[in-house]
Amino acid sequence: MTGARIRAVDWGWRHAGGDAPAVAGLSLTIEPGERVLVVGASGAGKSTLLAGIAGVLGDDEDGDETGMLTIDDVPAREARGACGLVLQDPDSQVMLARVGDDIAFGCENLAVPRDEIWQRVAVAKAAVGLDVPDEHPTNALSGGQQQRLALAGVLAMRPGALLLDEPTANLDPSGTRDVVASVRRIADDGGLTVVVVEHRVDVWAPHVDRLVVVGPSGIVHDGPLERVVAEHGDELVAAGVWLPGRPVEIAPRARAESRAQGTDGQAPETPSSPGEALLEARDLEIGWRGAAPLQRDLNVTVRSGHLLAIVGPNGSGKSTLAMTLGGLHPPLAGEVLATPALAEGLGADVRSWRSKHLITRIGTVFQQPEHQFVARTVRDEIAVGLRALRRDRDDVDARVDDMLRGLGLVELADASPFELSGGQQRRLSVATVLATRPRVIVLDEPTFGQDRRTWRHMVDRCAALLDDGCAIVAVSHDSRFVAALASETLELARIMDAGGQAALSVA
Template sequence: MAIVQNRGAPVQVSVRGWGWQHSGRNNQALHGLDLEISPGERVLLLGPSGAGKSTLLHALAGVLGDDEDANEMGELLIDGRPVHESRGRTGLMQQDPDAQVVLSRIGDDVAFGAENLAVPREEIWRRVPAALESVGLNLPLDHSSSALSGGQKQRLGLAGILAMRPGLLLLDEPTANLDPAGVVEVRDAVRRSLDETGATLVVVEHRVSVWLEVVDRIVVLAPAALGEPGGVLFDGPPATVLAQSRDLLAKAGIWVPGHVPEVRARITNPSDAGRPLLLEAEGLAVSRTKGRKRRPVVPAAVVPSVQVRAGHALSVTGLNGSGKSTLALTLAGLLAPVSGHLAALEPLARGAGPEPLKWRGRDLISRIGTVFQEPEHQFVAGTVRDELLFAPRLLGRGEDTVDELLVRLRLEHLADANPFTLSGGEKRRLSVATVLAASPQLLVLDEPTFGQDANTWAELASLLTELLDAGTAVVSVTHDAAFSAVLGGDRLVLGAPADLTGAQAATKVARR
């Protein structure tokens, strides 16, 4: 493929009567969309979960694929040329951080995109460390990309795009997996890059306030997949859109600044008294790597003490790279502890033994349900409905809860869709629903509110409060302070990430 010249100049985007229907879907993801974006404009693209935001970004980047069964209408143009002729002009940061990691060392990974654009070698290696520094990923260039946390991979993906210096920067939930300080750091890195290059920006983010001081225009998409007309619902300067349509935006699920979605309150806020202890850990060191004879494992985190009780919530927070996801997978019986004590107690163990890591798959999913940080890692079926039916059928249970879960988590219109064609927010809700279908006693959730609009966030939070009241324990890895506040319970704060000399992360538990 020929390299497009003057790739660094800001681009003009023209979307004319465009629509897209995924293979196997009854409804179109987008329909009759008309949109013009001038060179250098900075656009915040909003809309309810499933409104087609990610589909549009993928289309502009030319990566929707060549599925013959998909149906495309209208046209997309970059500087007046078809998208497939302009791929060197765009840089896309996807929702799934793992989908963007290509090479084993972070320096090489950041350089990959620029190398494919035939940027001179000297210029590439000038850009690489600068891009890593700008997103706050202060690690050696030969650091393993597979050893990064989800939030660190998100920073790595953005660094690679910034090093490409594209004329059109497409960001899909770029701060969703980041700690609060990281959100500001990454947003400011994007702004500095835009100021330097003048590139056009289209960013998808559910929370409006993060990008208000960066963008000069807000475009709100209507949810065509839910049977509405599709296309642009609102379009204009941020202050105008928010002032004129605040109530409608809030009703549509947009995270309007100052608006807090209504969530079902806990019926009870039980103390430890009367609630059985399900899982306990002491001096627990966790890691995803295996040690070698002369190179012992450096723990990602060391937790002095953890107790998980029935009907009680535990929120695990901390900086990116501090070991939160690794701890969650260890508590869920999916990773072996490096050292320390971890035991399941009755009634969670119920004769299966005290070590969840040794349980059979059938025993594990009926006791501990795990929602991974990357939803795609737990999909096993060809349709949303079959995905939800998998656990009940495996356990020989009734299937009556499946339809209820589809409705509660707003997935009923997608029952026959392939899980891998869902939007990021829909995939997250499905991953939660598949775990709930097994009715486990303990839920371990990694960033459960990722990609959710305000309405689906409220429905998910309400559903989890009901489960807590019914006696289910909930452990959640999250940067979402509002979500943690709704669930209540305890907060486990992991300290700074383990450094390269083997210093271990400190932790503390706060009672709320």
């Protein structure tokens, strides 16, 4: 196997119905075996570029293409299968019900002999550290495990190029190291071309030959990573790129800062006293019916003005706990109870509440943003909850405009939620929940896909919410976010690793 040669000449793509191209005037050549890191601001078209190289953008009905994009001198649309693409949202790549079958799916479509397929499946699983049986249900995987599954499926196909769209975004630190090492090892063994889209330069810097910076009108900078960073570091930071040794200047207690900078919060409808208990989980056992529990004997209190960070390895039940605390998933045992301060005349069992009761009390942002989109435009998506509450038009417009400004979505107000980049979709999913001003906010990976500028916007917004008396529960692998805002940190360990003992620490 040899690496693929990728060439773009004045290439661009405009999604059907879009006013402006997602990518325009882009020209570059990537030689066989090169390892290239692609960076740029959120929404600069990086994911669109990868989809174009993989030949999966669609035909003339799906958008308008300009210029030329080829793989080994063959138009990318006609070279599908030559490049393996791991999408920003791994859930969208899950095809079949069992892990082994899902990894084998691509090989079957390439007519790889059966015996060889299962050899490849075993090698790919080991390479990415996906330590579950072939028969394990894909719908029981965590987001991080889905990321590994998607990568394993691509690796098993043995393509000429690996195209990776933020492949470590949902992984814990150990998983990140494993996946990066796996990609490096497999690329070395097969001489593969590797193109990685990532906001964090430090993760991939030791493993790439070249840094390509994408802007609104094509390639802004292109060259050896060390040289580009040395010559254009300040410009890259201003564009939102995370560079080693250039942290965002945020104190561990960011709340006061956010007000000093003029960031307006969205106070809950009924402010709570600082530190007041709003939710209490007692002797909680979480997981899915018919499967082994993910965690047992959890006792958690969610307080106003506090951010409870839930951290731990992939597969430890972080997202399941978040959904359980949010009243969207039943516990296997124990209970989640609202205090009178939150229930306000309703029963204490949050599972008994109807959606109209939850919407102003507990708002939940899912790990996969698109799972909660229901409207045709970004503006209408933010307004959905407010209209369900029958708010008057002026109030709806004012709150929607505030969300658009505060989370950097003004220019996308009339776009479809499904045309946004992963980082933009994440900000939109947060905006839809914050607009109704719930008193408890559950966020699953709130900083996923954010460049350093939009990350700061998210932190400032959360800080203002805490100042206004909201309680936040945040699942996160982002140590910067946790350090900036967490009042308490609940660290989960996988039951198979540590008997299910969770550790709670107070900042």
